[in-house]
Each structure stands twice: as C-alpha cells, then as structure tokens.
Amino acid sequence: MDVQYSNRIKELRAKNDLTQEDLANKVNVRRETIGHIEKGKYNLSLGLAFKISRALNENIEDVFIVDD
Amino acid sequence: MDVQYSNRIKELRAKNDLTQEDLANKVNVRRETIGHIEKGKYNLSLGLAFKISRALNENIEDVFIVDD
C-alpha cells in the first residue's frame, strides 16, 4: 500500500495572516522546516502535523490531503 | 504549543480482525513497529499514520486521538 499527500499550509497561512516564521514559532520548529514541509520535501511526524493543523485552525485532513 | 496523542490501533485491529503482523504487512512496516506505535513509543510519520488509518478503514483523527 502507498499513500501520497500534499498540503494546503501556504494557503491557510495566508488566510490566518501568518508568515512561515510566525507559524514556525507557534509550533516550535524552524522557519526552514515549515518551508520544506510546504514544498513536500519530507514526511513530517504526526505530532508536528497535528500542531500545524491546530495552529491553522483546521483538522489534519483539511491541511494534509491524501492523493487519490 | 504542545500536542499529545494516543491511538485506538489495537481496538480497531480487533474490529477488522487483523493481527499486528497482518497490519504491518498491509502498510509495509515491521510487526515490532506496529507494536511500538500501539504503545506510544514513538511519534510516527504522517505518511505511516495515513496508511494505518486507511488499513483500519478510518479517518486519521478516529485512530489517533489528541489529548485535551
């Protein structure tokens, strides 16, 4: 089985008026880490995915979208 | 910000009549990895969390539960 996913972080940051750095500070990671995640550079941890989703006021599936 | 979560994997395995090894095979990890995740030994990747959720016929938030 395989699961690919993309994300709506950039779009939801704009909606919540947050820079990459703002979001990074909220979830205690580096700005570069947010940038890399937005671009799909790596498969982040579930804990971080939950933190990002909360910081963006969304459910996890509304931020990270499984491709079909 | 911090997010702690637990999971219902063991319960949902039973419901779907899957052993740890069955589930491990479905999502291409080791049996021990499933065991460790069930016991909360580590913060698994989002991709694996999606695979496990699908294999258990559930949404990710119905498998991994954020503590409040």
Place this chain on the structure above:
DNA sequence: ACTTTATGTTATGAATAGTTAACATAGTAT
C-alpha cells in the same frame, strides 16, 4: 539606492523513526 521583510535553497550535524534479529511470555490447540 538602500534597507527591511518574507521566502528559497543547500550543506552539515543531531535526534529520532523504523529495521532487523533474537529471545521471552501467554494463550490456545492438539
């Protein structure tokens, strides 16, 4: 033109997810 703010990108290193193998235990079946 110069500065400031937001983001892109790359390289190196540290921390941790997941592998592999090995052995232990408990439950169930024969």
Place this chain on the structure above:
DNA sequence: ATACTATGTTAACTATTCATAACATAAAGT
C-alpha cells in the same frame, strides 16, 4: 506436555526528520 500463534521487549543498526547556519532573491518601503 508440547507446539503454534500473537505479542512484548531489547539492543544495535540504518534512514530520515528537523536544527542550524549561511547565503541568495524578490518585493515593498523609505
């Protein structure tokens, strides 16, 4: 009692996430 199935646990190893620093670009303001 013995064998088989499912799970627990541990230790050492590999792979990948995330940290950190450094430098680059583009846009907006002064």
